[in-house]
Amino acid sequence: MIAQLAVILFAAKLAGDAAVRLGQPAVLGKLLIGIVLGPSVFGVIEDTDLLQELSQIGVILLMFIAGLETDMDQFRRTGKAAVAVGVLGILVPLLAGYAAGAAFGMETGTALFLGLLLSATSVSISVQALKEMGQLQSKEGSAILGAAVIDDVLVVIALAFLLSLTGGDVELGAVVLKKAVFFAVAILLAWKAIPLVLKWFAPLRVTEAVVSAGLVICFAFAYFAEAMGVAAIIGAYMAGLGASFTDYREEVFEKVETIAYSLFVPVFFTSIGVAADFSGIVEHWPLIVGWSALAILTKLVGAALGAKWAGFSWGSSLAVGAGMVSRGEVALIIAGIGLEAGLLDGNMFAVMIIVVLVTTVVTPPLLKMIFSRLHPVRRTA
Template sequence: MLIYQLVIILIASKLAGHISVRLGQPSVLGKLLIGIMLGPAVLGLIHETEVLKEISKIGVILLMFIAGLETDLAEFKRTGKSAAYVGISGIIVPFGLGYLTGTMLDMKAAESIFLGLLLSATSVSISVQALKEMGSLKSPEGSTILGAAVIDDVVVVIALAFVMSFTGGDVNLGLVLVKKGVFFAVAFLFSWLAVPWFLRKFSTLRVTETVISAGLVLCFSYAYFAEYTGVADIIGAYIAGVAISTTEFKHQVFEKVESISYSIFVPVFFTSIGVAVEFHGLTASSYVLIVVLSLIAIVSKLVGASIGAKLSGFRWRSALGIGAAMVSRGEVALIIASIGLEAALITKSLFAVIVVVVLVTTIGTPPMMKVFFKNSD
């Protein structure tokens, strides 16, 4: 079954990506749409399984690891102020509109706050691929987007822990803060002191492909440690990539990881996003809510992040491009939604709506970025 699914996914995703590029859009858009076509929502050729979910998870981790390897650290440092502006303003506006939407839906205060936090989340894994295809990943805009994503993840998860601690959730806010602090302290210290040493020592082993193996060990270790301490695993993978990018092994690791990732893992990740969507069980009122929440999700993040980018010195076109890249909610929002469902902060019907809204924001991100970054092509 798995072999059959991989054959279908690889052929379909490559063809769909090619068609998307021929139509003037990033290839990732075609890969996302073909996932919906292949999944239960349309043709039913591919169904979500635990194995596919794990392969997909490896795909997004490797995608962010590659983004880290391609990061210009000097440029990343220069855009720190912009990233902070974008990250914070990109949370304030969606949170405010999400909270107001919750109150209009007669949700309790805690539930409205949770909906605001849910709409504040960002996942830039899709944006990273679009930036790569448009040659903008190493630009000031690209560095700002990646930095803002880190800030967004940390602030939203800490705020979520704060809310859960007051709504009966079994959450120790102090412990959450300590664990996140430990992650970043250990990750940055290890990157500085141990990563170069580990790569040099591991590369001397008398077996094949030691450098790429060492790179993957670091990537998955950082991702696991990040997830264990309550930070998104993709943030850990990104930091691992940045750490390796400062060593002489950067290009060797990048070339091998890119080949491995884009041959199987990344296509599965993109396609699986669409495969996971099912529309049955949604009522007429659900579709109205999907439209309303999708518009709020897209406009609030686009406006909020764009204002932050503009205030930090970017021109409006670049600011809107940065805002568009922050629109995708991706797997981060789905994880938060699952937490809310378990804590009874959202209903099952609202959870089903949110899954579709996340898909809409994810699919809508690449074409919006194409419009605002077209001068970078």
């Protein structure tokens, strides 16, 4: 594992630099080098449980940093857009995915599940691409982050509803109640508890007390979120939002960013490529191409229509839509649930895993292309 970490960090940094030199976000290079190093190509890096655990820490820290960087004034102003983007960004892929599944002769439950799978969004990749371009605090970036929270909640509730209809042991009322409890408690803790915890830790006569307090808060919120059926990254993001209102924001941000980007975040991006399984890609390539195109276009169009309805320009709307395209780890989790529940067979599961990877890899260059035209002056390498 130690040797693999050395290889991952070395390769990720070089690949990220190469991507930037080619005019692309560094995160794209890290994703692609993971595929090259993983079992699908050279097999230098193995997809171990420990690697996945380190990867999970990476994405949690990434979203915590995003919360610390969020401009709350901008976040409030884009509230209407976030709701519209979240809702339409679910409805369009859901209906299109169901229609495509039905056209292939799939059972109603399977077709609905595929539509729901296409509706999921994970903005961790988008957050990194936006950070690199200096657009995380833009109105588009704020709308993407807000919509991601709404998307996560609605998709999980819809999944619980579908599983209850198809005979799964799921109580919809309990799922909705747990979500409501999470957000109520998380908002209260972010408002009252986070400032107190940081203030209590600050005078301790130990090294990096404030940063340690920030990490305690981050991981506690992430764990609480997952325990309540919400994605851990949403909990980490809310922890970052709460810490951003304190006097310790800059110190926590600078130190956590150093910890995250020196080890855990590169492992996260690389591990996505390492986990890719291309077995059966030749046999099922028409399905992969078709479902990938459907996944990209429906989320892009649906989210863009939501942003446009909220008053964004067409350019800004497309930027928001592009930021919602990546399905990432959220869709992988949902796909696993579908396989276990019998809503996906083994072949379709393999196809959808590759589709999720395609949406993840496509997102950084798509964001780069749209934002470079939308904000040419503010664009950074």
